[in-house]
Amino acid sequence: MKLFSDLLRRLALWVLLVGGLGAVMSMLLGTAEVVGNQILLIPVPGARELTESTMVLIVFGALAYAQIRRSHIRVELLYLRAGPRGRAALDVAADLFALLFFGLLLWQAINEARFSWQFGEATDGLIRFPLFPARIILAVGTGLLVLQLLIDTVTDIRRIFDGSEPPDRDPVAADRPLSID
Amino acid sequence: MLDPATAGIIVMVVMVLMLGIGVHIGVSLGLGGLLGIYLTIGPDAAWAQLATVPFSTTNSFTLAVIPLFILMGALATQAGLTTDLYRAAYNWFGHLRGGLAMATTIASAAFGAASGSTVVNAAVFTRMALPEMARFGYDKRLSAGCIAASGTLASLIPPSILMVIYAIITEQSIALLLVAGLLPGLLSAAIYMIGIYVRVRRNPALAPQPDLHISRAEKWRSLRGVWGISFLFVLVIGGIYTGFFVPTYAGAIGAFGTFLIVIAKSRLTGRSLVDTFKDAGVTTSVIFIIVIGGILFARFLTYTGLVNDITDTLLALGLPGFAYLAAFAVIYLILGMLIDPIAIMVMTLPVMFPIMVGVGYDPIWLGVIAIKLAEISLITPPVGLNVYVVRSASPIPLTLEDVFAGVMPFLVLDVITLALLIAFPEIVTFLPSLMM
Numbered sequence: 001m002k003l004f005s006d007l008l009r010r011l012a013l014w015v016l017l018v019g020g021l022g023a024v025m026s027m028l029l030g031t032a033e034v035v036g037n038q039i040l041l042i043p044v045p046g047a048r049e050l051t052e053s054t055m056v057l058i059v060f061g062a063l064a065y066a067q068i069r070r071s072h073i074r075v076e077l078l079y080l081r082a083g084p085r086g087r088a089a090l091d092v093a094a095d096l097f098a099l100l101f102f103g104l105l106l107w108q109a110i111n112e113a114r115f116s117w118q119f120g121e122a123t124d125g126l127i128r129f130p131l132f133p134a135r136i137i138l139a140v141g142t143g144l145l146v147l148q149l150l151i152d153t154v155t156d157i158r159r160i161f162d163g164s165e166p167p168d169r170d171p172v173a174a175d176r177p178l179s180i181d
Numbered sequence: 182m183l184d185p186a187t188a189g190i191i192v193m194v195v196m197v198l199m200l201g202i203g204v205h206i207g208v209s210l211g212l213g214g215l216l217g218i219y220l221t222i223g224p225d226a227a228w229a230q231l232a233t234v235p236f237s238t239t240n241s242f243t244l245a246v247i248p249l250f251i252l253m254g255a256l257a258t259q260a261g262l263t264t265d266l267y268r269a270a271y272n273w274f275g276h277l278r279g280g281l282a283m284a285t286t287i288a289s290a291a292f293g294a295a296s297g298s299t300v301v302n303a304a305v306f307t308r309m310a311l312p313e314m315a316r317f318g319y320d321k322r323l324s325a326g327c328i329a330a331s332g333t334l335a336s337l338i339p340p341s342i343l344m345v346i347y348a349i350i351t352e353q354s355i356a357l358l359l360v361a362g363l364l365p366g367l368l369s370a371a372i373y374m375i376g377i378y379v380r381v382r383r384n385p386a387l388a389p390q391p392d393l394h395i396s397r398a399e400k401w402r403s404l405r406g407v408w409g410i411s412f413l414f415v416l417v418i419g420g421i422y423t424g425f426f427v428p429t430y431a432g433a434i435g436a437f438g439t440f441l442i443v444i445a446k447s448r449l450t451g452r453s454l455v456d457t458f459k460d461a462g463v464t465t466s467v468i469f470i471i472v473i474g475g476i477l478f479a480r481f482l483t484y485t486g487l488v489n490d491i492t493d494t495l496l497a498l499g500l501p502g503f504a505y506l507a508a509f510a511v512i513y514l515i516l517g518m519l520i521d522p523i524a525i526m527v528m529t530l531p532v533m534f535p536i537m538v539g540v541g542y543d544p545i546w547l548g549v550i551a552i553k554l555a556e557i558s559l560i561t562p563p564v565g566l567n568v569y570v571v572r573s574a575s576p577i578p579l580t581l582e583d584v585f586a587g588v589m590p591f592l593v594l595d596v597i598t599l600a601l602l603i604a605f606p607e608i609v610t611f612l613p614s615l616m617m
Contacts, residue, residue, distance in 0.1 A: 020458025023252050030433020034426050056239045058248045059469040062462030071463050072205040073521045079203040090203045097204040108232040
């Protein structure tokens with residue numbers, strides 16, 4: 001399982017980084033659109049549609065990695081008061097409910113991606129921008145999360161027995177050293 | 182099929198249980214909404230919502246403003262812009278009594294203009310400003326309280342992610358709301374500063390006068406590090422204010438400008454870029470899952486007519502408008518003790534917004550009040566998020582009680598600001614009214 005877990009971690013990070021590049025692309029496209037459209041009066045065709053599809057990549061691309069870092073937000077009132085085994089049990093419950101929700105979502109996302117591909121779904125308007133890549137990304141991102149949740153469920157069930165802490169907690173973004181000098 | 186009221190009760194019970202045991206908030210809301218639709222309309226309707234909502238929420242040009250603003254904030258954090266801002270504020274105000282606390286408030290508010298994250302804001306300033314204040318003998322409660330409270334300024338001062346979330350849920354103009362937050366954000370900062378000044382005048386032991394001698398040349402030099410981000414803020418907010426570009430493009434330009442500043446300062450390495458992507462990607466994803474869950478939950482409330490029923494019933498009570506506002510505030514403050522501000526908005530607004538607008542409150546003004554309340558909830562016990570952040574990021578020993586005791590005076594100041602915003606709604610509506 002360790003090998004599978006490491007592989008998934010690496011894959012999740014790569015998908016997230018592709019999403020990051022997508023965000024940079026949206027940033028450049030948006031800037032180009034303002035400069036092109038408003039200042040030079042030259043429209044940038046398809047910028048809007050590409051930005052929309054990239055959004056799906058940014059959100060669903062980072063989904064599995066967010067789970068790996070256990071960053072999803074929860075009410076911690078009970079969690080913080082529980083002992084290590086109690087926390088593990090609460091984590092298992094959270095994993096199972098998340099598996100139910102994202103499992104259902106994955107089922108619908110695969111259906112939607114298949115229809116979109118079959119019917120050549122595209123945006124309305126002057127440029128008919130294909131929508132199936134974004135739909136596939138949504139299904140793939142959700143699929144990766146479901147796999148990660150399965151791994152986490154097994155890990156967390158083990159933790160109930162050995163009373164250990166979860167392997168990875170979310171390091172706060174600002175944890176890196178800063179000084180005023 | 183069940184009637185909406187019965188289904189509503191079942192959904193509430195299940196959701197409270199899920200939230201209580203620590204199921205992720207987005208998952209709880211999403212499952213609650215699906216369960217409600219399943220029970221009242223049927224499985225096909227529930228699956229149809231699940232098939233459409235996640236895609237339509239993310240495949241959206243309007244919502245692209247969120248990752249772009251998050252990217253801007255993450256780049257600004259990676260670039261160490263906080264250091265530049267604090268250095269400048271420190272050089273100009275550090276020599277005054279209580280000046281280091283004031284400098285923290287100013288730099289925190291200014292960083293709020295690049296970042297919409299109160300948590301990052303509080304964590305960064307804890308590491309930077311707390312040791313400085315300790316070095317000059319400042320009372321650690323005052324220092325910690327000031328940092329935790331000033332961190333919340335980021336959610337009013339544009340760009341604010343919380344404001345965008347409010348706009349999405351209530352279907353209001355993102356541009357108007359972002360601009361509306363500016364004056365109340367500055368007012369909050371000014372009231373904090375006045376509060377600090379009055380406190381240290383009355384009790385000089387809280388903040389000894391530091392022996393700091395900073396030359397005029399050095400003061401001006403320190404401003405060099407901040408002009409770029411100041412210019413960018415004016416460009417981004419000015420662009421939205423004048424209608425020159427939509428908020429999504431403002432986000433793109435803000436992120437691009439910050440990117441250029443980071444490169445100009447030679448603070449971008451491959452490693453820091455990867456960290457920026459990680460932080461921005463994870464934050465975006467986490468927020469969107471809550472929003473998707475919240476929209477599924479809202480669909481249940483609206484499609485089954487529950488919202489209309491609740492609104493009609495509560496409006497039929499015929500209470501004065503202020504009573505509804507007081508209830509709104511109490512609910513926000515109570516929920517704020519337990520739940521993340523984004524989740525509070527997503528959970529409460531589908532029901533509370535129509536009621537409040539029905540009573541006659543301005544939707545834009547209400548947005549600012551809601552955010553101010555959420556800000557207050559970030560520093561109220563027992564779960565004031567920023568208080569925990571300050572404690573855990575603190576390089577000097579601090580107890581939670583120290584930080585909670587430290588934020589109490591700032592809570593009082595926040596209540597004064599809130600009262601001013603309620604008494605003089607023009608503080609909120611003035612700038613947006615010029616845009617219409």
